[in-house]
Amino acid sequence: MDDSGVLIEAEQASHYKMAILAYLKRLARRRTEAHAQIDLISTSYGRTVWSGTPLELRRHPARAQDLVEKTRSEPTRCNNLPGAFDELKRNLAALERQGTSEIHVLIFSSLVHTPRPCADLKTLALPQLPPENSDINGALTASEGVRSISIFWVSPHRRRVYEEHFAKTFAWADANSVHFDLFDEVRTKNKLREGFAPLEVRR
Numbered sequence: 001m002d003d004s005g006v007l008i009e010a011e012q013a014s015h016y017k018m019a020i021l022a023y024l025k026r027l028a029r030r031r032t033e034a035h036a037q038i039d040l041i042s043t044s045y046g047r048t049v050w051s052g053t054p055l056e057l058r059r060h061p062a063r064a065q066d067l068v069e070k071t072r073s074e075p076t077r078c079n080n081l082p083g084a085f086d087e088l089k090r091n092l093a094a095l096e097r098q099g100t101s102e103i104h105v106l107i108f109s110s111l112v113h114t115p116r117p118c119a120d121l122k123t124l125a126l127p128q129l130p131p132e133n134s135d136i137n138g139a140l141t142a143s144e145g146v147r148s149i150s151i152f153w154v155s156p157h158r159r160r161v162y163e164e165h166f167a168k169t170f171a172w173a174d175a176n177s178v179h180f181d182l183f184d185e186v187r188t189k190n191k192l193r194e195g196f197a198p199l200e201v202r203r
Helices: 010-029 054-059 061-071 082-099 137-139 156-165 166-174 183-194
Strands: 036-041 048-050 104-106 147-154 179-184
Touching: 010 054, 010 061, 010 104, 010 147, 010 183, 036 061, 036 082, 048 061, 048 082, 048 104, 054 061, 082 104, 082 137, 137 166, 147 156, 156 166, 156 179, 166 179, 179 183
Parallel strands: 104 147, 147 179
Antiparallel strands: 036 048
């Protein structure tokens, strides 16, 4: 979840972040998904900042509120995309060691990387190429348990850049029957209004 100061239209984006969190909380109603593991990775810190289950979100309001707070964008925060995707790769490896057979990756970010310090960053040249020191494709394709990858809130010019960058991941997804979608801002709004349900792709 992008909680940095470079998330495009951050106030508007918060509404759609909440739509994803609400969906995760509703999973508690299903016996098969109530104990699913949720790991929230902060794109600004580049590490996991919350872990829990849908049942915890439903039964413990304080835990649910903590998750909400962890998704809020802060204007002064940089965006550490290499760290975030490295953390994703580590988390996927851990899930695979645990024997997890069905993993769904949800990414909400404009996919803009910022150098540190960035508190006084006045301009940012866009479109920006993916960070050279990060193997994003390698992170997304690191686990055979991945069943879907959905990337939300990508600005249109970033979407064109990443469509090219993700060529290997699209090919891997096709070969392994993995649903891989890249949604710009408009398509994000439409998809989440429809009631996005990533865990139903195999049903």
